[in-house]
Amino acid sequence: MIMRSARSKEQPVYPKNWFELSQGELARMELEKALMPITERIFGYYLVKMGSLSSQVNLPKCQVKHQYAIAPHTNKNNHLCGESAKLPFQNNSVDAFVLLGELDFAQDPHQIVREIDRSITSDGRVIIAGFNPFSLAGVMKYLPINRKNILHQGRFFTSARIKDWLQLLDFEIVQHENLLYSSLFMRKNLGSESRIQKLCKRYLPWFSSMYIIVARKREIPLSPIKPAWKLKPKFSAQPVSACSSNAARESSYFTRIPGDAPECGSKIYKS
Numbered sequence: 001m002i003m004r005s006a007r008s009k010e011q012p013v014y015p016k017n018w019f020e021l022s023q024g025e026l027a028r029m030e031l032e033k034a035l036m037p038i039t040e041r042i043f044g045y046y047l048v049k050m051g052s053l054s055s056q057v058n059l060p061k062c063q064v065k066h067q068y069a070i071a072p073h074t075n076k077n078n079h080l081c082g083e084s085a086k087l088p089f090q091n092n093s094v095d096a097f098v099l100l101g102e103l104d105f106a107q108d109p110h111q112i113v114r115e116i117d118r119s120i121t122s123d124g125r126v127i128i129a130g131f132n133p134f135s136l137a138g139v140m141k142y143l144p145i146n147r148k149n150i151l152h153q154g155r156f157f158t159s160a161r162i163k164d165w166l167q168l169l170d171f172e173i174v175q176h177e178n179l180l181y182s183s184l185f186m187r188k189n190l191g192s193e194s195r196i197q198k199l200c201k202r203y204l205p206w207f208s209s210m211y212i213i214v215a216r217k218r219e220i221p222l223s224p225i226k227p228a229w230k231l232k233p234k235f236s237a238q239p240v241s242a243c244s245s246n247a248a249r250e251s252s253y254f255t256r257i258p259g260d261a262p263e264c265g266s267k268i269y270k271s
Contacts, residue, residue, distance in 0.1 A: 006157070011107045013153040016052050016073050020150045023184050027210065028057060030180050031100060031129055034212055036061050038175065042125050044095025050084045050112070051102035052077075064096060085111040089119040096120075100129040103162065104154040110165065117169040122219040126171065129212050131156045137184040137209045146185045159211045171215040178208035 018024030039047075039062035047064040049055045055069030055077040070080040070087070082088055084102055097116050103109040116126055132138055133156035141152055163173050181201065201208070 006110050006155075007108045008155070012105050012155070013150055014052070014072065014105050015101070015150050016075070018053060018056060021184065022146065022149050022151075023182055026182070027180055027184070028053075031210070031212075032057055032059075034177060034179050035059060035098075035127065038127060038212070038214055039063075039096075039098075042096050044121070044124070046094050047096040047098065048087075048089070048094050048119075049098045049100075051099060051105075054098050054100040054102060057098070057100060059098075085115060087115045087119050091118055092121050094119045094121065094124065096125045096127070098127045101131065101154070103128065104131050104156060106155075109155070109157070113165050113169065117171075117217070120217050122217060124217045125174075126166070126215050126217070127212065128162055128215075129210060130159065130162060131184075132178075132206075132208055132211055133158055135181075135207050135209045137182070140183055140185045149185055151184060159213060162213055163215075166213070166215045170218045170220065172218050173213065174216050175212070175214035177212045178205045178210075179212065180209045181207070182209050184209050 015021065018028045021027060035057065036059070039059045041063075043063050045064065045066055047059075047062065047067045049057070049067065049069040050071075052071040052073055052075070055071050055075070059067065068079045069077055070082050070084070071078045072081065072083055074081050080088065084099075084106065085108055097120065099112075103112060106112055120126065131151070131154055133141075137151065138156050141154065141156060159176065163176075166173065178201070
């Protein structure tokens with residue numbers, strides 16, 4: 001199987017709001033419900049919602065005090081106007097990122113992930129929601145059905161591929177959740193409490209229309225490595241007997257040269 005390149009030659013049509021999707025409002029409500037317990041456990045000073053779709057999602061129980069939204073289109077929900085591939089943030093300055101469908105409509109999703117890795121703090125969280133290509137919506141995207149739906153412009157990356165991108169940048173996958181079992185191309189809304197949704201979530205979890213990935217930035221501390229070599233001792237470690245060592249000292253100290261007068265302290269041996 002040949003994997004297509006993540007970078008697109010042309011910029012896909014970027015959605016400005018959830019109403020451009022056939023069941024966009026349903027998807028937004030389901031995402032808000034799924035993100036509520038996730039964002040409740042995130043702490044820090046700054047949280048950034050990346051993209052127009054992310055900026056329109058409310059996170060009322062999020063513990064992060066300062067929440068900002070950045071998108072290429074200006075609207076009442078955006079605080080900053082800019083591109084996700086060129087974030088105007090300093091290194092290690094953002095505690096959490098939220099991306100809802102942002103990678104699916106990006107021309108270069110790799111660059112967006114690299115910008116997140118540059119801007120996020122140690123132990124920071126990144127939440128990514130994407131569209132599943134193995135779902136009914138992923139199959140219908142390639143069919144000539146409702147061609148005006150902006151989902152036909154989406155890339156639909158698999159969750160395994162997104163996880164691989166994150167793990168290459170030292171992110172640890174903390175949570176993976178599947179939600180919204182619907183075609184997303186029809187006008188018929190199927191809420192999360194419907195019988196079909198419950199059956200699919202129980203027996204067909206990997207065929208959901210959307211998924212949520214939560215990852216944590218890991219920081220590996222630099223620890224000094226002890227050298228493997230050791231200094232060799234200057235003296236030999238072989239044992240020497242006390243008798244032999246004393247005899248050697250006496251012979252060296254009391255040696256007499258023939259013909260010389262005995263010096264003070266020297267011994268004269270009788271023949």
